[in-house]
Amino acid sequence: MTLRSRTAAFLAGIASAVAFLAPGSLGTVRAQVGAGGGLRFVTHTIDGELASGYQPVVADLNRDGRPDVIGLSTRIGELAWYENPGWQRHVLTTGLNRSINAAARDLDGDGIPEIALAHEFGTTHASSLGILSLLTHGGDPTAPWTIREVDRTPATPS
Ligand SMILES: [Ca+2]
Numbered sequence: 001m002t003l004r005s006r007t008a009a010f011l012a013g014i015a016s017a018v019a020f021l022a023p024g025s026l027g028t029v030r031a032q033v034g035a036g037g038g039l040r041f042v043t044h045t046i047d048g049e050l051a052s053g054y055q056p057v058v059a060d061l062n063r064d065g066r067p068d069v070i071g072l073s074t075r076i077g078e079l080a081w082y083e084n085p086g087w088q089r090h091v092l093t094t095g096l097n098r099s100i101n102a103a104a105r106d107l108d109g110d111g112i113p114e115i116a117l118a119h120e121f122g123t124t125h126a127s128s129l130g131i132l133s134l135l136t137h138g139g140d141p142t143a144p145w146t147i148r149e150v151d152r153t154p155a156t157p158s
């Protein structure tokens, strides 16, 4: 393996973990070795119809070593993840309202992260339930996950 190809592999590993939101779409960026050996970065659209996308979260949700992407939207009742490299969409849960933030971390050591989700967000106390929930897989991470409420922290009046 040449230095250039090792560098490309290193950058591909880093860049494939870069996900972004553009108006109405979710994407990722990867490094590729172009013709003549030069490095270039290529944008891949993961979902071109993610309305009100608010946050991408990168985590390996199926323990295959490839970083996957969770696309969080404030207006869509579903929370879904996109499986790298083909970006197949898998619904994690439904029935959500005003999801505002998510974080993925393996809390129980099984190699698949749990997902903490803040939803029912509002900017006033009257409109905010401020629910914090935890999502866990049931053995097949491509099937819907179990969601359970952990706490509520409504917005405080200003
Ligand atoms: Ca993966």
Ligand SMILES: [Ca+2]
Pocket (backbone or CB within 6 Å): 105, 106, 107, 108, 109, 110, 111, 112, 113, 114
């Ligand atoms: Ca876990």
